[in-house]
Amino acid sequence: MDIYASTLSPALDIGTGCYLLFVAVLSIIGNLLVLIMAYKRSSRMKPPELLSVNLAVTDLGAAVTMYPLAVASAWSHHWLGGDVTCFYYGLAGFFFGVASIMNLTVLAIVRFIVSLNLQSTREKISWKKMKILCLWTWLYALIWALFPALGWGRYGPEPFGLSCSLAWGQMKHEGFSFVISMFSFNLVVPSVIIICCYFGIAIKLHFTYKKSMNNCNRIPNIVKLHRRLLIIAVLISVGFIACWAPYSLVSMWSILRDSSTIPPEVSLLPCMFAKSSTVYNPMIYYIFSQSFKREVKQLRRMCLGFISCHVSNSINDNTIYMVSADIKPKIAARSTLQEMTASDMVTSG
16 A cells, blocks of 8 residues: 555545645735845834744745655555655654744734833843854754654654644654653643743733823833734734644544544644644734735835835834833824834744
């Protein structure tokens, strides 16, 4: 029996390939736009914004290095390259997946630290520390991705034959400790940290809001801005976890039960849904960030030759750290509209 032959119908193979191609194109375009906008405002970036850049690089890397092979295999009705490419694809998928969840975890912790003193203009995390944190997410992901190559865990084809990942069914006995550790340290613990951090931020914003209403009957601009950034950060984290949750459940079922009881068509859906996680972040930025949407439209017009490329250089584009407790009322009142339309493309404080 050829383990790399598709167990799906030819029509479903073609449909899967078209879907993956669509996801790849959207992911590459969307995350490239995020990186372009970050580059154009690089001179005004704050250290925590590096996490948003890091997350875009992670999603872009997955789309570029993995999806073309999956599309070609789907249209060929057979996994191309055999064991070598299957190992590569499984390692890459695990590597980028762990890097993404750990990046989101660090992002939640940083946002929580920033929220402890909303009115402070002092940088809470330096560029050096932020670069170390970003490097740590990549090294952590690389270590976990190499474990199966070193004998703890295993990579193998998915039941439907058109993708490769951790060989869940084969690790039921010999790699069960790896599975438990992997789920604990790369899904459960990060999810708990993310939930606790954003819950803590929400409580902090709530009490700051009540205090401001009692004192001056007006919501400070910094609270409004943090609230919008909190919404974006929560949506990004929830989107990623929601995309991977069905795949995680099916994978656990394959380990605890007989994986052959899951029809190939059923095992295909969670896998395809998980791959769509690389698309959502740019979409969330575009929907909820007025500045990101405006700059994308400006770039599009520039590409069409209508206007010269220009990205707003207002000091309020990155005002999360710019609003302090001692801002004069007159200045604060004049900058209210600017701050509410500030660049919330990034989800860091």
